[in-house]
Amino acid sequence: MSGMRVDQDLCTLCGQCVEACPFGGVEMRDQSIEFTDSCRLCRLCIKACPTSAIWLEKSEAVGAVDKAQYKGVLVFAEQRQGKVQPVTYELIGKGLELAGELGEQVAVFLAGSKIESEAGKLLEYGVDRVYLYDHPELEHFRIEPYTGIMVDLVREIKPNIILMGATSVGRSLAPRVAARLRTGLTADCTSLSVKGNGDLVQTRPAFGGNVMAQIVTPRHRPQMATVRHKVMPMAAKVTKPDGQIVHCKIEESSLQSGIKIVGFKPYQVASSITDAEIIVAAGRGIARPEGLELLGELADQLGGVMGVTRPLVEQGWADYTQQVGMSGRTVRPRLYIACGISGAIQHVAGMRGADVIFAINTDPDAPIFDVAHYGLVGDLYEVVPALTQVLKEGGSPNAVFQAG
Ligand SMILES: Cc1cc2nc3c(=O)[nH]c(=O)nc-3n(C[C@H](O)[C@H](O)[C@H](O)COP(=O)(O)OP(=O)(O)OC[C@H]3O[C@@H](n4cnc5c(N)ncnc54)[C@H](O)[C@@H]3O)c2cc1C
Incomplete structure (x- = not known):
């Protein structure tokens, strides 16, 4: 080092x-x-x-680090107001997969105040150990204590891989931990896999999203990656959890911080496309703003929300909070209907995790059809109103496809 x-x-x-x-x-x-x-x-x-x-x-x-000393996956469990955030369960799912391939274990780092019940919930997802740091001073995230405690734990247990959410907390904590440990960190990974020698292959868009780079940290340990919420599927609960909670001692000196919390005001979480189950998304193929009303009607009929591609935000036709993709939101709905969207890599990076993708496009060679489960080559101005009408009449959307 x-x-x-x-x-x-x-x-x-x-x-x-x-x-x-x-x-x-x-x-x-x-x-x-x-x-x-x-x-x-x-x-x-x-x-x-x-x-x-x-x-x-x-x-x-x-000389390079002795990799043999580093084993297992450590997941950072982010909690807000005493509740573990959903991204943590997604990271656990990926952590279990990676550790399974290496025949190693998954541990979780959880810091907060009066959060033992949350530690118990984490065990239900099949992790081997939850390292619990429970102290009133850790109720809210403060960078110095969290960094110090996590670095001490990493030095003690020597994980091979550390996974953290690409949230505002994760984006603040991960680089500091990586710098202290003098190791590599890959932010906003869209996919993770592991080689037989334990090297983590971290895939993420690079050069403005024009290439998907595969990054490895072959000479340093641990290997650190952040992943955005909704990029990976959640872990499933296990029937017989057999992990354990390790109550960790906290030195008073570790709690020193230059940040004093004078009050805490929870912000009201507005409903967001990130949590939507059904998204009807509009691309430049709508050609004029009225197209948004048309797609909005379809979204209403399906009980879903509207998403858009970046050009529509740049055009001023839609709000940034509706943008799906690399520089917008990452979504994982049950159904994603892409209307007049070409399927650029930067857009697909934000929606490829949808359970079902249905694309409507006039161009049969549009790349969106490569990721779509169902595709319809046609004009959205014909297909979408017909689909909405069938739904209004209480019919099944299948009728439109059979007629088309
Ligand atoms: C650093 C960077 C970050 C980016 N981040 C994002 C991001 O987060 N999200 C994002 O979306 N983009 C992002 N982009 C932009 C991205 O590269 C594409 O330019 C954009 O996704 C294209 O949007 P589109 O599919 O709506 O438009 P186009 O690529 O122009 O595609 C329009 C499609 O509509 C079809 N069409 C036309 N008329 C009709 C019709 N009547 N009926 C049906 N189909 C029709 C066409 O065949 C075409 O396939 C980013 C780019 C960069 C460089």
Whole structure:
């Protein structure tokens, strides 16, 4: 692992390196210079040292980590107001799959206040262990204590893989944990698989979504990935859970934080397309804004909501909260009806997890048909009103397809 090194013979203990470090990463202890977890390898100390006693030893010189020491998957269980968030159960599902392939175990990190019952619920999904950190100071997410506690646990149990939700909390915590552990992190993965040697293959869109990159962390451990809510299916409950809760001790010093919570106001969660069971989505094929009304009627008949592609948001015809795709929302409804949508990779990244995808497009070669379970080559301005009419009359949509 790369790290700062000091030649204690050359060092005069002048303290200039300590003063130069803006991160508190260098300390003078027992008549020697020591580097702490806060060191960012920025090299300001090297410049400040008058006797050239400090240097950066690169990982190539130090040698790769011993992978055999790292086993199993650790899932970060995000809780809000004492309730574990749904993305956690999705990560557990993937964690169990990856660990199963390697013949290893799945553990969960859960921190909060009075949350033992939530730890019990996590066990119902077949995880082997829940490391529970229960303390009033951990009720709300604060970055310093959460980072410190999680890093200490990781150093102790040495997981091979760490999975975290790509939520605002996960996006804040994961990079800090990765930096402290000096390991790699791949954000917003859309798919994860594992090689026989334990290397995690992390797939995510890159270069503006024009390629799906496969990223591996072959020389460092643990391997860390974040995944957005709804990208992976939820784990199923097991009939006979046999995991255990490990009550972890919390040192008062680990709870130190520069952040003081003066109050907490829960925000009202508006109904979102992310949770919708049925989505009727409009693409540029609607050609004019009136097309949205047409599709809206179909969504109403089905008890669903409207989604859109990015060009419609850019056009000002729809709100960003309705955008499905890589730079919008990721959805996993039971039914997704794509109307006049070509099936660009950036759009598909946000909807390919739908149980049933039905596409209507005039172009028989449109890529959307590659991901659709059912496709209809036709003009949406003919198909959609006919479908809505049949539903209004209480009929089955099959009638439209048989007539078409
Ligand atoms: C970094 C980046 C991020 C992006 N993020 C997103 C994202 O989050 N979400 C997203 O959607 N896009 C995103 N995009 C844009 C994406 O690349 C595509 O441009 C966009 O998805 C295309 O939208 P569309 O399918 O509506 O339009 P088009 O690609 O223009 O397709 C229109 C389709 O409608 C069909 N059609 C035309 N008339 C009719 C008709 N009368 N009846 C039926 N079919 C008809 C056509 O055959 C065509 O297939 C992103 C792009 C980049 C570079």
